[in-house]
Amino acid sequence: xxxxxxxxxxxxxxxxxxxxxxxxxxxxxxxxxxxxxxxxxxxxxxxxxxxxxxxxxxxxxxxxxxxxxxxxxxxxxxxxxxxxxxxxxxxxxxxxxxxxxxxxxxxxxxxxxxxxxxxxxxxxxxxxxxxxxxxxxxxxxxxxxxxxxxxxxxxxxxxxxxxxxxxxxxxxxxxxxxxxxxxxxxxxxxxxxxxxxxxxxxxxxxxxxxxxxxxxxxxxxxxxxxxxxxxxxxxxxxxxxxxxxxxxxxxxxxxxxxxxxxxxxxxxxxxxxxxxxxxxxxxxxxxxxxxxxxxxxxxxxxxxxxxxxxxxxxxxxxxxxxxxxxxxxxxxxxxxxxxxxxxxxxxxxxxxxxxxxxxxxxxxxxxxxxxxxxxxxxxxxxxxxxxxxxxxxxxxxxxxxxxxxxxxxxxxxxxxxxxxxxxxxxxxxxxxxxxxxxxxxxxxxxxx
Numbered sequence: 001x002x003x004x005x006x007x008x009x010x011x012x013x014x015x016x017x018x019x020x021x022x023x024x025x026x027x028x029x030x031x032x033x034x035x036x037x038x039x040x041x042x043x044x045x046x047x048x049x050x051x052x053x054x055x056x057x058x059x060x061x062x063x064x065x066x067x068x069x070x071x072x073x074x075x076x077x078x079x080x081x082x083x084x085x086x087x088x089x090x091x092x093x094x095x096x097x098x099x100x101x102x103x104x105x106x107x108x109x110x111x112x113x114x115x116x117x118x119x120x121x122x123x124x125x126x127x128x129x130x131x132x133x134x135x136x137x138x139x140x141x142x143x144x145x146x147x148x149x150x151x152x153x154x155x156x157x158x159x160x161x162x163x164x165x166x167x168x169x170x171x172x173x174x175x176x177x178x179x180x181x182x183x184x185x186x187x188x189x190x191x192x193x194x195x196x197x198x199x200x201x202x203x204x205x206x207x208x209x210x211x212x213x214x215x216x217x218x219x220x221x222x223x224x225x226x227x228x229x230x231x232x233x234x235x236x237x238x239x240x241x242x243x244x245x246x247x248x249x250x251x252x253x254x255x256x257x258x259x260x261x262x263x264x265x266x267x268x269x270x271x272x273x274x275x276x277x278x279x280x281x282x283x284x285x286x287x288x289x290x291x292x293x294x295x296x297x298x299x300x301x302x303x304x305x306x307x308x309x310x311x312x313x314x315x316x317x318x319x320x321x322x323x324x325x326x327x328x329x330x331x332x333x334x335x336x337x338x339x340x341x342x343x344x345x346x347x348x349x350x351x352x353x354x355x356x357x358x359x360x361x362x363x364x365x366x367x368x369x370x371x372x373x374x375x376x377x378x379x380x381x382x383x384x385x386x387x388x389x390x391x392x393x394x395x396x397x398x399x400x401x402x403x404x405x406x407x408x409x410x411x412x413x414x415x416x417x418x419x420x421x422x423x424x425x426x427x428x429x430x431x432x433x434x435x436x437x438x439x440x441x442x443x444x445x446x447x448x
Contacts, residue, residue: 104125104126105191106126106166106188106189106190107166108166108168108188109166109167109168109186109187109188109196109198110122110123110186110187110188111184111185111186111187112184112185112186112187112197112427113184113185113431114183114184115183115184116184117184117232117235117435119428119431119432121424121428123187123189123424124421124424126189127189127419127420127421127423127424128193128419128420128421129419129420129421130193130419130420131417131418131419131420132193132410133193133194133195133410133418133419133420133423134193134194134195134245134246134406134408134410135194135195135197135243135244135245135246135413135423136150136153136194136195136196136197136244136245136246136247136248136405137196137197137199137240137243137244137246137247137248138150138196138197138198138199138247138248138249138250139199139202139236139237139240139247139248139249139250140201140202140248140249140250140251141201141202141203141204141251141256141259142180142201142204142205142206143170143175143201143252144201144250144251144252144301144302145169145250145252145301145302145363146167146182146198146199146201146250147165147167147168147169147170147181147182147186147198148162148165148167148169148363149248149250149299149301149360149398150166150167150188150196150198151165151166151167151169152165152363152398152402153196153398153401153402153405154166154167154188154190154194154196155188155190157395158363158394158395158398159395166188167182167186167188167196167198168181168182169181178205178206178209179206180200180201180204180206180207182198182199182200182201183200184199184200185197185198185199185200185236185239186198186199189420192406193420194406195420195423197240197244199236199240200236202233202236202237202262203229203230203233203262204229204233207229207232208225208226208229211225211228211229212225221441221444222444222448223448224447224448227444227447227448230447231440231443231444231447233262234262234265234266234269234440234443235434235435235440237262237263237266237270238266238267238269238270238271238434238440239427239430239431239434240294241266241267241270241293241294241329242270242271242273242292242413242430242434243413243423243426243427243430244294245294245295245408245409245410245411245413246294246295246296246297246334246405246408247294247295247296247297247329248296248297248299248405249263249296249297249298249299250299250301251298251299251300251301252300252301252302253302254300254307254316254319255316255319255320257323260323260324263296263324263327263329264326264327265443267293267327267328267329269437269439269440269443271430271433271434271437272291273290273291273292273413273414273415274414274415274429290415291328292411292412292413292414293328293329293330294329294330295329295330295331295334295356295408295409296329296330296331296356297334297335297356297357297358297405298320298331298355298356298357298358299358299360299401300316300357300358300359300360301360302360302361302362303359303360303361303362303391304361305389305390305391306390307359308342308359308390308391309390310343310345310346310350313337313343313351313359314350314351316357317351317353317354317355317357318352318353320355320357321353321355324355330356331355331356332353332354332355332356333356334356334404334408334409335356335357335358335401335404335405336354336404337357337358337359338350338351338354340400340404342391342392342397342400358397358401358404359391359397360394360397360398360401361389361391361393361394361397362394363394364394413426414426
């Protein structure tokens with residue numbers, strides 16, 4: 001509690017009662033000011049009636065008595081009295097200290113890398129100095145639903161209007177003209193301190209068409225537009241493989257062999273994890289045993305009814321396991337559809353080698369589903385009964401996917417523990433090294 005000052009004055013009997021003789025024409029002297037003594041009140045002693053308690057500043061010369069509550073700085077007292085405390089903090093009435101408000105909540109995503117592939121530092125104001133963070137990135141081909149999936153994983157629900165998603169998906173107009181909505185890398189952080197990174201499509205024909213038809217000048221190190229588009233995609237993937245705990249690879253049909261070749265190429269070209277001796281200087285380490293590799297999740301979006309059959313599920317796992325057999329990426333042991341009770345008749349030993357594969361059906365409203373069923377089979381005999389889909393709903397499956405992704409392990413991205421703000425500096429340094437990588441430049445020269 002705030003201590004009020006104790007004001008002590010001499011009683012009237014001790015004051016000098018002999019007035020100084022003054023000439024009759026002189027004006028009357030001002031009233032004599034009482035002598036004021038200031039001292040701190042001991043704890044537990046109530047102030048006298050009509051008196052106020054005062055606490056001297058903590059930097060005063062006299063030491064505090066043993067058992068006495070610590071004194072408070074003068075500026076805190078003045079802030080409380082004058083009402084000039086910072087708007088971002090409140091004062092605890094018990095301990096008299098300022099309490100920080102929770103961090104500002106993001107309402108939409110912001111740019112981490114713009115459409116010109118330049119780094120942006122606008123995310124710093126949303127980050128804290130704490131180390132318990134999870135970074136999730138996503139890559140995929142054009143039109144596979146990256147922004148929609150990242151929105152429902154982070155802050156939105158499938159029932160919301162897609163125009164209110166934190167990562168805005170493609171509009172109908174953009175879909176009709178074959179364009180893309182997301183360019184560069186978009187950033188969003190939740191109140192649970194989970195960072196989501198949405199990227200532009202890899203190997204995008206819309207980006208290539210924009211380069212050719214708008215006469216955009218290529219950087220001097222690239223001679224062909226398709227080489228520049230591929231190198232941009234490899235830079236994005238290599239960057240995510242270095243700064244993310246989880247990388248989601250999304251596809252809407254099973255499967256594209258070129259996609260797995262692209263992933264292995266990005267893994268080969270990804271920058272090395274900085275060694276402890278070069279952490280501050282920005283150098284790269286060469287110790288193969290200390291290389292960092294993220295968890296990679298293969299997300300089959302817009303899956304059909306037959307994809308959920310146990311036979312086809314087993315084939316999918318077998319194909320991915322053979323294609324990623326020589327990869328250092330962690331493609332096993334993080335995601336399991338069998339543990340979600342989606343297939344109650346299947347035991348855990350049904351799959352010989354279960355990879356991080358998850359299936360999601362198409363995200364559509366119940367009205368569209370009913371309309372499609374009525375159009376396919378005519379007038380339904382039981383319109384009040386739900387139609388047979390052969391798999392759980394999208395809302396059910398996305399909730400199970402979210403719980404498994406957010407509960408993944410969070411290993412150190414570098415040899416030092418990173419806070420949120422340090423992660424942003426680390427990511428900026430990695431992005432700069434990716435753009436200036438001699439290995440990527442040599443690979444680009446071979447493509448040309």
